[in-house]
Amino acid sequence: MKKRVTEKWVFLVMAVFGMCANAFAADNLSDSEKILRLTSEAMKEAVWYMPAEVAEIVKKDDKKYFIVSIQNRQEYDAGHVPGSVLVSVDFNEPEKMAKQFPQDKKIIIVSSNGQEACKVSLLLRQLGYDSGILLLGMNSYNRLYAGSGAYTGDIGGELSTSPLEPEAKESVSSYSDKSARELVIEKTAEYAAANRPFEVTAYDLVKLDDAVLISMQKAEDYAKGHIPGTINIPGADFLNGDKRLLQLPKGKKIIVTCYLGHYSSMGAMLLNQMGYEAYSLRWGASGWNINLTEDISSMLTAGMGLGVEKQTH
Secondary structure, eight states: OHHHHHHHHHHHHHHHHHHHHHHHHHHTSOHHHHHHHHHHHHTSSOOEEOHHHHHHHHHHTOTTEEEEEOSOHHHHHHOBOTTOEEOOOOTTSHHHHHTTSOSSSEEEEEOSSSHHHHHHHHHHHHTTOOEEEETTHHHHHOGGGOGGGSOOOOOOOOOBOOOOOOOOOOOOOOOOSOOHHHHHHHHHHHHHHTTOOSEEOHHHHHHOOSEEEEEOSOHHHHHHOBOTTEEEOOHHHHTTTOGGGGSSOTTSEEEEEOSSSHHHHHHHHHHHHTTOEEEEETTHHHHHOGGGGGGGHHHHHTOOOOOOBOOOO
């Protein structure tokens, strides 16, 4: 009997020790590692809706979905996805902004071209919402109503097939007792307060000398052709908390590119939350050389021509 009691206490002590060790390991993560882990968990599911899919949801008046528009007022009034609700976006107050969205529905965010919507969707998913975006926004739904966000073509930039390996730096990050959610809210507000543009154009990229360029292309696509000077961290790895994101230089501008500017908008947002100075390349590789995304070029240049709703006052 005494032996059984002793074994029981040993088991309990070991269990408690294990829980404490796990808690310590979690608490011992840097602030950036906490944000990466939260983002990895939040981005496990697909977050894109195709134009025809959204049109079908509108047709069926499917109450499981909540469609929001973050177009500016003038462009929303001119034409928007039927039934979409206009909301304002202010990253200076992330929690207040998030309260505009229901937590019990699937959220579809519509912007002029999908890129600004990606930033909002990333934040909402980090805060526990089920959010996604209309792929390419109004540019794909009905390009006539994409306004200032309509695709205007590429610059015919040169391509490279030479891989470039990132220069590993010692991880530098702060530590605190704040939760990942608290950090996301705080760092998003800090980024917004800096009042930097969230993207650069392909023309801007040509003029940049000392910036770190990251391509989120799939490895096989990167091998076939990419913007010269970019290192490759595929989108799936990037949003899954790739440790290389902890080793980027804090003293340089970081330009993130992908195929359409969607993944790169999320990637740049994440890096800014981690304390970097990061920008998304507007339209991604499509703004540099459309040959990198020729399989979806028709959605960029034509759109689906689906019916819109107009606001009258």
